[in-house]
Amino acid sequence: MVLTKAWLQNQIDTEPNPAVKLALESVMQKYTQAPGATSPKLKEFDPDETYKRVVTYYIDKKGYTPEQANDVARSVVQREKERRGLK
Numbered sequence: 001m002v003l004t005k006a007w008l009q010n011q012i013d014t015e016p017n018p019a020v021k022l023a024l025e026s027v028m029q030k031y032t033q034a035p036g037a038t039s040p041k042l043k044e045f046d047p048d049e050t051y052k053r054v055v056t057y058y059i060d061k062k063g064y065t066p067e068q069a070n071d072v073a074r075s076v077v078q079r080e081k082e083r084r085g086l087k
Contacts, residue, residue, distance in 0.1 A: 005032055045084055047077045 008028050015021040051073045058069035 042084060045080060045086065047081065050080060051077050 012021055012024045012028065015024060054073035054076050055069045058064040058072050059066060
């Protein structure tokens, strides 16, 4: 069974128990919001820490040379700064 907005509204309208009706209304309000309204906030961005973690990952796990890992880490940090509007 697929839950639809119309079905849920019908359940709210026909529910005699006020406590259940309130719970159904809260479910409807939460699950019918636009996705952007509930998106989580971004964590604080520390470019130095991000750089270190990316370099370490690419050297240890992927077997990149330090120069290759440096290039990847710089591009990751730059992309994150642009994405967050920091630079």
